[in-house]
Amino acid sequence: MIRILVLPGDGVGPEVTREALRVLRWFIDHRGLKAEITERDFGLVNWQKHGTMMPDETWARIEEADAILFGAVGTLDQKAVPAEERRKGGLLRIRKSLDLFANIRPVRMPRALLETSPYKPRVIEGVDLCFVRELTAGMYFGTPRGVTGESPDRRGVNTHSYTEAEIARAARFAFELARTRRNHVTSVDKGNVMEAGALWRDVVTGIHAAEYADVELRHLLADNCAIQLSRAPRGFDVIVTDNLFGDLLSDAAGAIIGSLGMLPSAALSAPDAAGRRRALYEPIHGSAPDIAGQGVANPLGAILSVALLLRHSAGMPAEAALLERAVESALDGGARTADIAAPGEAVLRTEAMAQAVLDRLIHDKT
Incomplete structure (x- = not known):
């Protein structure tokens, strides 16, 4: 039995999470997933209801959950919330506190x-890569800030800081993941101009030589990686990089598919x-x-999560693969939300796109 906490959040978060939860419950009902599901508000709604972005009871649920299914956070209205409250109820706190x-x-x-991708098919056909983004250090957590x-004469300060241990565990995770895929890691930094980047490269190189010599390793500077993702994305297997570059480069890679709405993620702690x-x-x-509440958001990123x-x-890797095949099968059958539809193609709303995936699960469940 795993304890799953659902936090729909702000904007389109509740809409896409609702559909992901429908899919999750299908696996409980039909594939033997043993899970206890609890749902709590997250984001601006907590401020409106409770005068705090993070009620103590919600935080207690976060700390006891085995897995959190999250929607999205952030609205223009949150600018009126004090900065300290935004930090208290933000994703960065969850990532750091749970050491994800x-x-x-x-x-x-x-x-x-x-x-429908903006890229030529000959460039992107067969792309299958995975970012490993270090998530609890670097620019988003360094001090002073x-x-x-x-x-x-105001001055804005952020600090890009990494310890050897923080780099090492991200590198090991990436090398282990590569061993389950195509055995290739690209490590990305800006060691030519940033001391933390130089340390990143040194640590990754040392761990590779001592523990993972069977995995192919190459190093790229972050700007060159951005270029190579655009011109030859099939050349990547696992990309490991720091918090800032992982954020930017993985979002940019969303253009390969044509929409960020297609991309899932997992943030994991040490075992x-x-x-x-x-x-x-x-x-x-x-x-x-801008589209919240309209029922037009793409739920596939949430479903693939x-x-x-x-x-x-x-x-349950077999069930995970079953769901991934169902998404591909729905797309093969022409299911499209507005963000991934070519001109003239029929467009589905959020709920209908999720139903197309559920229909494929029902049809292809064996």
Whole structure:
């Protein structure tokens, strides 16, 4: 039995999470997934209801959950919430407190979308890569940080900081993942101009030589990696990089498929004594307040995040693969939301796209 906490969040988060939860419950009803599901508000709704972004009871649920299924966070209205409250109820706090250091962001090109991608099919056909983004250190957590002084002399400061241990565990995670895939790791840094980047490269190189010589390793500077993702994305297997570059590059890789709405993610802790990892699963798209409430958001990133949950938290790789095939089968059958539809193609709403996946699960469940 795994304890799953559902946090729909802001914007389109509740809409896509609702559909992901429908799919998750199908696996409980039909494939033997043993799970206890609890749902709590997250984001601006907590501030409106309780005067705090993070009620104590919600935080207690977060700390006890085995896996969190998350929607999205952030709205323009949150600018009125004090900065300290936003930090208290933000994703960064969850990632740091649960030590979710390894962020998996797979990018796999469905054949059905080759013609709707902005890239030429010959460049992107067969793309199957995975980012491992270090998630609990680097630019988003380093200190000092903040804005000081008075206008017109204000100064904004963020600190890019890594310890050897923080780099080492991300590197080991990436090498282990590569051994289950095509045995190739690309490590990305800016060691030519950043001391933390130089340390990153040195540590990754040392771990590779001592522990993972069977895995092929190459190093790329972050700007060169961005170029290579555009011109030759099939040359990548596992990409390991720091928090900032992992955020930017994995979002940019969403253009290969044509929409961030297609991309899932998993954030994992180190394994405990029983070998289980704490985890948070979410689509990598944001809250998209411009389309929130319209029922047009693409739920596939959230649904594919359920596949990652099945694989990494539930220990059900066959069921994870079944769900991934169902998504591809729905796309092969012409199911499209507006963000991935070619001109003239029929467009499905959020609920109908999820139903197309469920229909394929029902049809192809064996």
